[in-house]
Amino acid sequence: MxxxxxxxxxxxxxxxxxxxxxxxxxxxxxxxxxxxxxxxxxxxxxxxxxxxxxxxxxxxxxxxxxxxxxxxxxxxxxxxxxxxxARGIGTMMLVPTLLERGAEWQKERWIPPTVLGELLWCQGYSEPGSGSDLASLRTRAELVGDEWVVHGQKIWTSDAQRADLMFCLCRTEPDAPKHAGISYLLLDMRQPGVEVRPLREMTGHAFFNEVFLNGARTPKDWIVGRRGEGWQVSRTTLKHERNAIGNADLARSTFDALVELARRA
Ligand SMILES: Cc1cc2nc3c(=O)[nH]c(=O)nc-3n(C[C@H](O)[C@H](O)[C@H](O)COP(=O)(O)OP(=O)(O)OC[C@H]3O[C@@H](n4cnc5c(N)ncnc54)[C@H](O)[C@@H]3O)c2cc1C
Incomplete structure (x- = not known):
């Protein structure tokens, strides 16, 4: 053959x-x-x-x-x-989500620097008490004038300490059924209302973080999809996350890193 x-x-x-x-x-x-x-x-x-x-x-x-x-x-x-x-949550998950569901100006603004590796993103989905049952999330965003004001806490946020921006799920329609009350917002991580606390693992590294959102602000139009459509948009992101996790190159480089670690041990 x-x-x-x-x-x-x-x-x-x-x-x-x-x-x-x-x-x-x-x-x-x-x-x-x-x-x-x-x-x-x-x-x-x-x-x-x-x-x-x-x-x-x-x-x-x-x-x-x-x-x-x-x-x-x-x-x-x-x-x-x-x-x-460029590797990371931005290229793996956000770029394909924007390509499918983003507004034209959002694609033009965020995709080029993300594929270059200039802009790093983190994923603000999980919360204490809202992991598998993600739709129960309680981080809330309220529209005040031309800005969303966000209060709540995210957890297990990979790479948050390095990220420039976060795509996150927030409850914007508190009276709607839980899956219909969520919006998908983009948020600047470098602002006073965002506090990142690393979670140190038994390896000594801190890959995951807690992210506290205490009045963090983001412009009204930094929303992917419409108000209350965040659950559907998050499904798009998760589809691409699964796809990326199944990537043979990623498995190969992880395996090579493991072999290298074993050699040094
Ligand atoms: C490598 C890695 C990276 C991650 N990065 C991020 C990130 O960047 N951003 C982010 O938002 N999240 C991230 N997460 C978090 C991940 O999405 C959560 O671990 C996931 O949401 C599960 O939540 P939990 O840990 O609270 O577990 P729980 O929801 O508490 O579940 C714990 C266990 O209970 C089981 N269980 C839960 N409910 C039921 C039920 N009703 N019946 C039977 N069994 C049940 C689950 O299957 C699981 O085995 C990451 C996780 C990992 C492993």
């Missing part, structure tokens, strides 16, 4: 290698700075190697779906130790 990719993909592999030889690593030999990583990603997107599923008008390279081409690119980027797609 011939398991090679075939001449078309080997030609692509040669092109990707040439591109990488020209652009990675940056000159100087020092560990690459964030600005160099971003500049490299911009070039790789322009060359059609990254953000392949994202339309050009939202900062992607809008390539025809081709899993073999994507695999060749991933292999060559990994071989060169070059930065691949």
């Amino acid at each position: 011939d398991l090679s990719y075939g001449p078309q993909y080997e030609a692509l592999r040669a092109d990707v290698r040439d591109f990488l030889a020209a652009h990675w690593p940056p000159p100087g030999g020092a560990p690459p700075a964030q600005a160099e990583v971003l500049a490299f990603r911009r070039r790789a997107i322009a060359a059609g190697y990254l953000a392949r599923g994202i339309p050009r008008r939202y900062g992607g390279s809008e390539q025809r779906p081709d899993p073999l081409a994507a695999q060749v690119i991933r292999e060559e980027f990994a071989r060169a130790g070059a930065p691949g797609e």
Whole structure:
């Protein structure tokens, strides 16, 4: 059985290698700075190697779906130790949610910096007492003038200490049945009404956080979908979360990290 990719993909592999030889690593030999990583990603997107599923008008390279081409690119980027797609909750979950359900201005504003890796997001769903029964969540948002004012607490919020923004579920229609009373809001994490408290795990690391929202504010139109539609929008995000968790590359890199840890132990 011939398991090679075939001449078309080997030609692509040669092109990707040439591109990488020209652009990675940056000159100087020092560990690459964030600005160099971003500049490299911009070039790789322009060359059609990254953000392949994202339309050009939202900062992607809008390539025809081709899993073999994507695999060749991933292999060559990994071989060169070059930065691949920006990883994280934003690219995995929010970008596809905005593509499906966001307003045009929201896509234009938030997708490009997120796919580049400039903007980090966290997911504010779980609350103390509202985990599996998520629709019972109690964080409330009230419209005051042109802003939502948010009070409540989130928990298990991965990466909240690094995130610039949060997509979160808030109760905006307290009199509606519980699934119909929720809205999906976007919120700036760097404001006085947001307090992040890391939860230290037995490993010594703090990946999860508690997030306290004490009068946090967000503009009226930073809502994905309409008022009371947050539950449906959250289903879209969770669909993409499941998809990303099942990703073979993620499993591979997690396994490699585990082997590396075992070697050092
Ligand atoms: C790696 C990881 C990352 C996460 N990151 C985030 C994040 O970024 N943002 C975020 O919002 N959340 C995050 N979470 C939280 C996750 O979504 C919650 O763990 C989940 O909502 C479950 O809530 P809980 O921990 O309160 O468990 P509970 O709801 O208390 O459930 C505990 C156990 O009881 C069982 N159970 C619950 N109800 C019933 C019932 N009625 N009948 C029978 N059994 C029941 C459950 O199956 C479970 O085994 C993350 C979780 C993990 C593991």
